[in-house]
Amino acid sequence: MLIKDVLLAPGSGAFFYDDQAAIRAGASQDRFIYLGEPLTPGFTSIRVPASSLSIGLVLVDDTVVWGDMMSVQYSGAGGRDPLFDIKQISDLTARVVAPRLLDVDATRYLDACAKVFEPFEQKRLPLAIEYGVSQALLRAAAHIQRTTMAEIICSEFDLPLPTRSVPIYCQSGDAREINVDKMILKGVDVLPHGLINSRQKFGVDGQTFMEFVRWVATRTHQLGGLGYHPVLHFDVYGCIGQEIGLEPLRIADFICRVADTVPGFTINIESPADFGSTQAQIENYAKIVSILDERGSSARIVVDERCNTLEDIRLFAEAKATHLVQIKTPDVGSIADTARAVLICKANNVGAYVGGSCTETDLSAQASVHVAVATQADMMLAKPGMGVDEAFSIVGNEQNRLLAMLNRRRTQAENVG
Incomplete structure (x- = not known):
């Protein structure tokens, strides 16, 4: 069962991206905002609204399953990927990732991830792309197999069905x-x-x-x-x-x-x-x-x-x-x-x-x-x-x-x- 189309939809994250370097350097707070100049590349201010990008996979039965790409609050800190740039991520997804998605078997979760996330121009794809696309592929496999996403993970990694809740x-x-x-x-x-x-x-x-x-x-x-x-x-x-x-x-x-x-x-x-x-x-x-x-x-x-x-x-x-x-x-x-x-x-x-x-x-x-x-x-x-x-x-x-x-x-x- 193949993916026949890919949709992209800009969205919002549920909080803000913060410049950790500027905060650690002593930036003061004025109610919800931070005062001062940003120090981490990509930040135009110390606190910026979080953005996200949804990717929808249109399956052959016309069901659309979604995953969301975004960065973490303290992007660019501690060796992390830089601040999420929705335009750059959207462009790379449309040019590189979407064609790959149209050529994978969505029933085979780990195989599909491995093929879609192959390096591009000898570099690993941005982690935000991997994160969002892997969610969508997991939902696709669960839909096709009429099961839960957890059961797909259990099957792929040879794990028993869980009985315990996670704190x-x-x-x-x-x-x-x-x-x-x-x-x-x-x-x-x-x-x-x-x-x-x-x-x-x-x-x-x-x-x-x-x-x-x-x-x-x-x-x-x-x-x-x-x-x-x-x-x-x-x-x-x-x-x-x-x-x-x-x-x-x-x-x-x-x-x-x-x-x-x-x-x-x-x-x-x-x-x-x-x-x-x-x-x-x-x-x-x-x-x-x-x-x-x-x-x-x-x-x-x-x-x-x-x-x-x-x-x-x-x-x-x-x-x-x-x-x-x-x-x-x-x-x-x-x-x-x-x-x-x-x-x-x-x-x-x-x-x-x-x-x-x-x-x-x-x-x-x-x-x-x-x-x-x-x-x-x-x-x-x-x-x-x-x-x-x-x-x-x-x-x-x-x-x-x-x-x-x-x-x-x-x-x-x-x-x-």
Whole structure:
């Protein structure tokens, strides 16, 4: 069953693209905007509305299945692809990708991805293209085979049908206190992110951050019901290293102090420091992991920056240079590579977190759910946007619908057997 036409439709991401370099350099905020000049190439201002590009595959029965291309919030930072340029991406997709799509067998998902994503002019296609097109191809295979996207992943990677739900992690954005309350009231599994992305939010010697951690734990006790015990996950965007230096022992000492202030909670610290390159990140994160493990700390570190591609994830996992990998889906590229990344983490006894970005769309979020559930990741991000309610609804409802369908499929198979 072949694809007979390709449609493109410009769209919006669910948040904004931000110039991380300018924010780290001290750009001040004026309500929602940042003041000052951008520092990262491609940015015309420090904060710009996120754009996306939908690709629709017209199948021979005239069904149209869609996928969405976009970049992550902090495009161009930490070795990532540059800011999403909808005109450039649209042109490349129409000239190069569309003709390839018309020549693949849409029933064979991994084969189709491999053929469509062959290098162009000896370069890998932009990861945004891989991400959006791979979503559309996954939906095409699921439609043709009258199954779910998760079952396509299970079939292609020889995985059993999943039975367990994947814990959901919500991110707060700058509306920290209000969104923490929302997360607790909704019983979110992992919270709150915190967006600790500047020295002002981190504080001198990390005191402002420590106060926020204690407040989150206290608020969880105050508002959470009996038996509610979420993982506390804080993204500090390298601020620990910026404030106290890049010595692994000092960073580990600080992380242990954070964990000790909220006993009884598992603490995830994402992006504690940026050591400037993937290799330096691996070497120094491995030292931090080793120290935390030797001390029996309840804290875990999570890698994001400098761990973008499938090969990066493999290197971190094999080196035990993190407790948990954020598999940042648009940065990985093909969503098939997100599945591969989870399996690599599992093979190396490293946690797999299917993440992504607030700049994504409902379609990309739903496709990510199917991959996370199929591979039984350790947690997945509620996305898109920064409002909590919408993202938690999109991801949580998609997961529940998927599990209901899989349970029915399992019951039918048992009855036949």
